[in-house]
Amino acid sequence: MASRTKSAFLQVHSIIGLAISLILGLIGLTGAMLSxxxxxxxxxxxxxxHVEVRPAPVLLPDALVAIVQAVPGSGKVGAVSMSSEPGATVRLRFARGEDDGRxxxxxxxxxxxxxxxMRGEGFFATLxxxxxxxxxxxxxxxxGRQVTGVAVLGLFVLLISGMVLRWPRRVRSIKSGIKTWLKPNLAMRGRPFHWSLHSVVGTWLLPIYLVSILTGLWWSFDWYKDSAIWLLSSKPAVTTQAPRAAKGATKAGSADAPAAPSFDKVWSTFLADQGSRYALVNMQLPNGAGSVVRVRSVAKDAPFEEARDEFRIDGVTGRMVxxxxxNDKSTGDRILAAVLHIHTGAFLGLPGRIVFLLAAALMPLFTVTGFILYFSRRRLRAASKPGRRHAVGLVPGE
Known part of the structure; x- marks a missing residue:
């Protein structure tokens, strides 16, 4: 019965691995490069x-946007990012499709x-x-989101089935069991070496891959993200509907035309609330019709960059929506805010980021060794004598 069960798990492991291993290898390599x-x-x-600090006052956001957009060929600015550090330059991000791809x-x-x-932005955006x-x-x-999501779910099945295939029928001693599970046999050659490398390294990296799976699905499936929010958030998800125009707003061109949001009004409201507590702030115009501007800021004492304060401010009236x-979030809400921080291993500091980078970079190892093991297994079984229960050259678990 145990042999039949392992045989079934081996079939599942092999089929899913052949189907998604190339995608997983690509996801791993690109993830390592993004670390x-x-x-x-x-x-x-x-x-x-940075620029040299000068005695002249810095310009307000609307003035900066107007100067840049006045240049022939420039597109519409969709977001403004500012730093509280003296002499720090201001980053203006164009709306999608604007400014000839910049x-x-x-x-x-x-x-x-x-x-x-901004140098390197296009490369990393593509990556x-x-x-x-x-x-x-x-x-x-x-x-594409669903394809990568299915591949990540497949990785979960590979991890579970791989552990079942590794599980020994009987463990003689704790010492020998740990040595077999956690130490690859580098003295072996050929197929046994590939099997040892594939299984032992996979065992070491299993906890890291589980964390990557649980956080990575956040960007692939809306149902997964909504479920995580429902489970961890202290409050129900609320979608803020941006008003088309503020009551009494200035009308330009026609009686029905809404007033355009002003970065200056948003900036003034933000400073009145935050003062000098912020280190970085990003103000982003709504993608469609509306006047509510999304503001995300990082405090000077924030534990990590994703620990942001988030505001919705009406760009016409300056009202805080x-x-x-x-700092006011519950533990669950803080976990939700730190999904990317956890996904990259940064929650463990620099050592965690390095370990997660290496784990991602090693994903192609399982693609290569998996293909080698699969095709060599087929060859060995085909060459084995009829009636033999176990083909010569196959290792335990196969």
């Missing part, structure tokens, strides 16, 4: 991230002069799209 994106981008843009530019906060486009939805049509709303501060 230190922020540090790499910061290094690439170090010379334009996404962000750095601007001198004193005179609005464009210093340079992130490849990691999350394989560059398939539709982007984040297309079928909603405010969610990280």
């Amino acid at each position: 230190f994106e922020d540090e790499i981008v910061a290094a690439l843009n170090r010379d334009i991230a 996404s962000s530019v750095y601007v001198d906060p004193y005179d609005g002069r464009v210093l340079a486009a 992130r799209a490849l990691h999350r939805w394989l560059l398939l049509p539709g982007g984040g709303k297309g079928v 909603s405010a969610e501060r990280y």
Whole structure:
């Protein structure tokens, strides 16, 4: 009975592995390359991230946006990112499809002069799209999300079935059992070596892959994200409907035309609430019709960059629509806010990020060794004598 059960699990393990191993290898490699994106981008843009501090006052966001958009060929600015650090340049991000493919530019906060486009942003944006939805049509709303999600679910099945295949019928001693499970036999050659490498490294990395699976599905399936929010959040999910126009707003062009949101009004309301407590702040215009601007800020004492305060501010009236501060969140809400932080291993500090990077980079190892084991198993079974219960050259568990 045990032999039949392991044979069934081996079939499941092999079929799913053959179907998704290439996708998992690609997801692992791209994930490893994204692990230190922020540090790499910061290094690439170090010379334009700051300007010399001058006695002149810095310009307000609307003035900076107006100067940049007045340049022929420039597109519409969709977001403004600012730092409280003296001399830090302002980052303006164009709306999608604007400015001939440029996404962000750095601007001198004193005179609005464009210093340079953000280096490395396009490369990492493409790499992130490849990691999350394989560059398939539709982007984040297309079928690519589901494909990667199914592959990640398949990885979960591979981990469980792999552990069942490794489970010994009887363990002679704790010492020998641990040695067999956790130490690869590097003295072996050929197929037994590949099997040892495949199984032992997979056992070591299983906890890391489980964390990656549980957090990675957040970006693939809405039902998974909604379920996590329902389970962990202290309050029900609320969708803020942005008003088309504020009552009494200034009308331009026609009687029905809504007033455009003002970054200055949002900025003024934000400063009145936060003062000098913020380190970074991003103000993003609504994608469609509406005047409510999304503001995300990181406090100077924030434990990590994803520990953000989030505000909704009406860009026409300056009214604070909603405010969610990280320090006021429950434990469950803090976990939800830290999904990316957990997914990359950053919640364990720099050692955690390095370990998660190595685990992601090793994913192609299982693709290669898995294919080797599968095709060599078929060859050995085909060459074995009729009537033999176990083909010569196969290792226990196969």
